[in-house]
Amino acid sequence: MTKFNDSLSIRGNVLKNRIVMLPMRTFSFNGDEGNFYGQEHIDHYTKAAKGGTGLIILEATDVSGVLTEENQWTKYCQNVLKTIAYNTKFYGAKVMMQLFCGGDKTVDINKIPKENIEKKQKEMLEAAIKSYKLGFDGVEYHFAHGFYLCKFLDSRENKRDDNFGGSLEKRIKILTDILAKIRENTGDNFIVGVRMGLYMPNNEEGIATAKLLEEKGVDFLDITFGMEEPANNVPSDFELSHIAYSGYIIKQNVNIPVIGVYHLRTPEEIEILLKNEYADLAGVGRGILADPDFTKHLSYKKDLKKCLGCNPCFWYEDHTKCPAHTIHNILNK
Numbered sequence: 482m483t484k485f486n487d488s489l490s491i492r493g494n495v496l497k498n499r500i501v502m503l504p505m506r507t508f509s510f511n512g513d514e515g516n517f518y519g520q521e522h523i524d525h526y527t528k529a530a531k532g533g534t535g536l537i538i539l540e541a542t543d544v545s546g547v548l549t550e551e552n553q554w555t556k557y558c559q560n561v562l563k564t565i566a567y568n569t570k571f572y573g574a575k576v577m578m579q580l581f582c583g584g585d586k587t588v589d590i591n592k593i594p595k596e597n598i599e600k601k602q603k604e605m606l607e608a609a610i611k612s613y614k615l616g617f618d619g620v621e622y623h624f625a626h627g628f629y630l631c632k633f634l635d636s637r638e639n640k641r642d643d644n645f646g647g648s649l650e651k652r653i654k655i656l657t658d659i660l661a662k663i664r665e666n667t668g669d670n671f672i673v674g675v676r677m678g679l680y681m682p683n684n685e686e687g688i689a690t691a692k693l694l695e696e697k698g699v700d701f702l703d704i705t706f707g708m709e710e711p712a713n714n715v716p717s718d719f720e721l722s723h724i725a726y727s728g729y730i731i732k733q734n735v736n737i738p739v740i741g742v743y744h745l746r747t748p749e750e751i752e753i754l755l756k757n758e759y760a761d762l763a764g765v766g767r768g769i770l771a772d773p774d775f776t777k778h779l780s781y782k783k784d785l786k787k788c789l790g791c792n793p794c795f796w797y798e799d800h801t802k803c804p805a806h807t808i809h810n811i812l813n814k
């Protein structure tokens with residue numbers, strides 16, 4: 482029976498436990514001197530590593546600008562990222578970048594000229610190589626939540642009649658084309674994962690995509706939702722969320738590790754996920770924002786500052802207003 486503090490090896494990297502900090506944009510952090518990243522980011526991720534998290538996946542970093550060292554890739558940002566990789570590894574975590582192709586959900590991928598997609602592939606490749614050089618253990622490509630890459634996967638969105646659309650094989654080409662080059666230019670242990678949904682627009686397509694990504698050499702899958710939240714009928718005896726159920730369906734169809742996601746905030750929920758083998762790893766998002774010592778507190782079985790599930794989460798606007806700390810501090814006095 483898998484427990485949260487069991488180790489797991491991904492491509493030769495031993496994760497000391499099963500708790501993964503999910504990628505989460507830190508919208509209200511300021512960055513230093515006009516740069517996207519700064520000291521606040523260093524402190525934030527270092528704290529999560531100190532708190533015992535096994536694997537940390539940094540917030541979405543846009544690959545645009547990587548070739549010209551702009552946007553999230555200025556020299557200054559790269560130094561911050563290098564420090565984050567160093568610090569988190571110092572505290573025994575494995576650490577990865579999440580790479581995405583921008584947050585514009587209105588983009589029509591069918592109108593993008595082929596040359597621009599090929600340029601995007603160059604940026605996706607270069608961003609992986611840079612991540613490796615900065616000391617990260619791997620990258621996760623963000624093929625979820627209705628963004629650019631997500632649209633390539635979903636046959637309702639992707640109507641391209643060139644190399645990047647049509648068959649499933651072609652719909653994943655934007656990544657699979659560059660995989661060999663990533664391998665050639667990074668270390669043998671460098672992890673490449675994909676964040677995706679199951680339902681697009683049916684479970685069969687999601688399962689087929691997951692299997693093909695595994696066959697092409699992707700090292701793990703992080704299962705959230707795709708263009709929209711899944712319309713699965715979750716069986717009544719499944720005790721976790723509909724999104725965790727998507728992860729379970731994928732888990733039954735692949736052999737690479739699967740991260741289960743959504744509303745995993747208590748020791749009980751983590752235990753249900755792992756002991757039933759609904760997933761190999763427990764992805765914790767807001768739970769770690771509420772309590773960077775989440776994993777340590779799971780071990781102690783006390784003092785966990787539980788995420789209160791505010792809607793919307795204060796971390797989208799102003800993290801200083803996240804009530805988890807204040808309330809628990811008062812209760813603990």
Ligand SMILES: Cc1cc2nc3c(=O)[nH]c(=O)nc-3n(C[C@H](O)[C@H](O)[C@H](O)COP(=O)(O)O)c2cc1C
Pocket residue numbers: 503504505506507540541579623625626676705742743744745764765766767768794796797
């Ligand atoms: C403030 C905030 C920022 C987020 N940013 C990202 C992101 O950069 N990339 C991503 O894939 N998901 C992002 N997410 C989604 C989370 O990774 C996660 O899937 C979601 O919060 C559900 O997990 P949870 O219930 O454990 O929080 C974000 C969520 C929150 C609350």
